[in-house]
Amino acid sequence: MVSSFCWSCLTRLRQTPRTVLPSPTAVPRGPAFHTSAVRFFPNPMMRKKPGQELGGPKYRQSKSARMKKKKPVDGKARPPPVGERKALRKRIVLSNPNALEVEGMQELTEETMVDSRLRGNVLALPVPMLDQLRAVQAFKPKQGWSIFRRPGTVLRRETLEMGRLFDNISGVGEDKGTAVKKIITGSRKSGKSVHLLQAMAMAFTKKWVVFTVPEAQDLVSATTGYGPLSDENPNLYVQNEATASLLSRTLIANKTILSKLQVSRIHPALSAVQPGMTLENLAKFGVQDPASSWAVFQALWAELTATSATTGLEKNFTPRPPILVTVDGLAHWMRNSEYRTTEFEPIHAHDLVFVRHFLSLLKPGKDESTLPNGGALLYATSTSNNPSIYSFEVALKQVAARHAGVDPSAPEFPKLDPYSNPDSRVLEAFISTKPTSAQEGMLEVQTIGGVSRDEARGFMEYFARSGLLRETVNDEWVGEKWTLAGGGVIGELERLGRRLRVAAA
C-alpha cells in the first residue's frame, strides 16, 4: 500500500519535534505539494464491510491468483427415463420427407427381381411389405435408410442370382421345391444383412413363409429366460420367451399365408389344437402362452414341412409354401452361451433347443429333404459384432472345400490345428454329406464382395437423384469412389455418398 507521504516529506518530518506530528487520523488526504490528483484511499478508521476487503490477502490466505470455477449446469442430476436411450439407439427410421422422390424408381416385384436389365438400379421396397419386413426385423438401425424418401436396395449380381433361384423354387420347372442352404460371409459392410433383407423381400413377394432370427446373439447372451426342456432331456434347454417372440414375428409377417393353411396332423403335445384350425391360430397359442411356445413351434414347423396330411385329415390339407429361414450373426452360436447349468457350468449354444433346431436344418435330411416343400436357408455371419472362433473359421473352409468337391481325406482339405483347442461340436454341425434327396442342395458358402462399377454408379445416381449428393456422377467420379470404397464395398459407398462435399479451398 502506497503511503500518501512521499519519502522526502517523511525525512523532513523526522526533523520536527514529536509533539508536532499530527495523529495518523488527522493526516490530510494527499499532501498539498503534489500536483497529481488526489487518490481516494479508504479511511483506515472506518469499519470495513464484511465482504469488501482491500489491500491484498489476509494472514495465511493463499496469494496465488484464484480462478473462478464454472459451475456445472444443474439438471443433470436426473438421468433420462429408463429405456429412452436404448429406444433412440434402436430406432429405425425408413423415410426422410425432405429427400426428393426419385422419379421412375421401380418397385421390387416378381418381374423386376429377375430382370437383369435392371441390374445396378435401386428398387424400392413395396410399401405394404414394409410392415412385414419390420415385423421380421429385417432393417437394422445403421443401414442408412433414414435419409431417403423411401427404402430401396440395389439390384446387384448376387441379388439377381437369388431372385432367379427363388423364382425357380416357386416355379413349375424341375427346380420346383428344391432347398438351398447357404452360409453368407463377406467383409465388413459388404451387404450381408441387406442381402438377407432382399431375400426376405423376395420371399414375401413369392408368398413364402419367412422365419428369421435377426440377432443370433440375443439367444445366447442370457437376456431371455431359459429352463431344461424336460425331465427326459435335462441337458437341453428351452427359451420360452425367445420362442414366443419368434412365433410372434412369424405370425405378424406371414398372417395372410398362415390364415389360409390348416392343421392337418395330430399334435399330442398340444391338447387344445384341433385339426382344421388355421396355422395362424396355432401360432397364436404359442404367443399367448410362452410355456407351450416350443411345442407350438415344433407343431407349426411340422405342419409347414408336411407334404401330405395324415390319413383322415386330407380335407384340411393344402400344399404348403416354401420356407425361408434367415439367421444373422451365426458365429455367436458356435461357442458357450452365457447361460449356466445348475452346477454353474456354461451351457454350450448347441444345447439350446432353439439353436439346435436351426443348426440341424443345415444337415441333409435322413429320408427326405429338410425343407420338403422347398425354400432357402440363409445364415449370415457378421463382421462388426463377431466373436473370433477358430473352429468356426475352419468349418467354413471345410464347407467350401466339400462343396468344391475336395475329398475330406485329401491333403488339400482344410485341417484343424490340433494345438488350437478346437471345438468338435462346431465342426460336427457343419459336416454334411451329399444329400440323399435330389431336391436338397448341398450346404455352401457364399462370399459377398464389392459391387461392380456399374452397380456403384447406379447406387450413386440414386443418391444424386434423391437430392442428397451434389456431384456430377460420371464414370470417373464413380471410379474414384469405387476405389475409395475398397473395391465397391457397398457400405463404404453409402458413407461416401452421404458424406458432404468439401467446398473448394
Next chain:
Amino acid sequence: MPPRLNLFAARTAVPVLRQPSAPSASQRCIASALRRNAAQGTKSGFQSSVGVRVQRRWNSSASDGKTPEEAQRQAESMPHVSEEAAEINKIMHKEGNGTRSSPELEQGTPVSEILQRDEEARKHAPKVFQDQMKNGSSGSGSRFFSTSARRGQLEQQSTGRSEDQASAALVESMISQVTQQAVDLTPGLKFDAPGTLSRSDNFRKRYEPLLEQFTKLLMRDGKLAMAQKNMSIILDHLRSSPPPSINYKRSLLPGPPPPQLPLNPVLYLTLIIDSVAPLIKLRNQKGIVGGGASVQVPAPLPERTRRRTAIRWIIDASDKRRDSKFAQRVAAELVAVAEGRSGVWEKKEHAHKLAVAGRVNVGFKQRTAKFFM
C-alpha cells in the same frame, strides 16, 4: 529437367534484330544478338533477364543525329516516351547543373496529349494513331487496336510485314527445334506435362472449414472420433427434420428458401451459425480514462472467432435441453436457432447492444504520459 525456353522473351527479342545498327546479325543468328545483349548488360552493370531488357520500341521518335551509344541504349531498353525524352533532356543539358527538367518530362505524359499539341509528332505518329485521328471515333468506346502490350505484340507478329514474317519464321523454327529437344529429353510423357499448381492446391481439406471447427468444438476429452460421430448425427438431424419456419424478427442470413435447406445441411448449418455470430466484442482497455479504470472498447472479430463464439453459445445453450443424447441436444438447439426460438439470439443482441454503447470509447487514445511519484 528439360531446358526451359521463354517463348515470350524469344519473341520480344526479334525486333532487336531489325535495328539498323545490326541488320546483318538478325539474318544470321539470334544467339549472337542475345550474347551481345548479355555483354551489354554486364557492361552497364544492370543485371536482369534478357527478356526484360530486350524490348521493342513502339514510339516513332526520330533517331536523327543519334550517337552510337545512344542508339545502342535505345536498342537495349524501351523507356516510356516521356522517360526517353527526359533522358535525352538530361544528356542534352549536361546533367548535374541543378536545373530540373519539366514535370512533364519527370512524370510522363500520355501520348495523346503530345500528339494533340505537336504538329510534327502527329505527322510522324504510328499508323494506328493516325487512323484513329482520321476517324475521330474516340467516342465509340472501343479501340480497334489492343491496349494490352503482350497481345499487341503477338498480333503484331502475326500481321507483321514480310521482314517481320521472315524473322518470326526463323524464331518459330528455332522454338520448334528447342521444343523437340525438350520432348526428346523427357521420354515417357505421352501428353503435355501438367501445369503448375496454384499455391493452395496442395492444401487438401477433407471437411468444410466450418464443419471442422464445429466438430472440434464438440470434442470432449480429446475424443475426436466421438465428436465426428456426433457431428454426423447432427447433420442427419438437420437433413431429416422439417424445414424451419421463418421468424421474421430473427431470420437467418439470406440464402435459399427454407424448404431447400435440409437437403444442403452444411449450408443450413453455416447459415445458422453465421446468423447468430456476433460481429464485435468488447475489449477491456486500461489507461484510457486514467485512474487505473478500464473502459470497454468494441473491437471487430475475425470470421473464425465470430463463428467460434456462436458455436460456443449454441453448445452452452444446448446443455439446458432435456434430450438424452448430446448430439440430439445440439441438433435441437440448432433448429431452435433457425426458427428464432433460441436464447442465443438474445446473447447476440445483447453483445451488439453493449458494443453500441461502448462506441463512445472508440476514439480515445492511450495516454502516453505517465506520472511517477
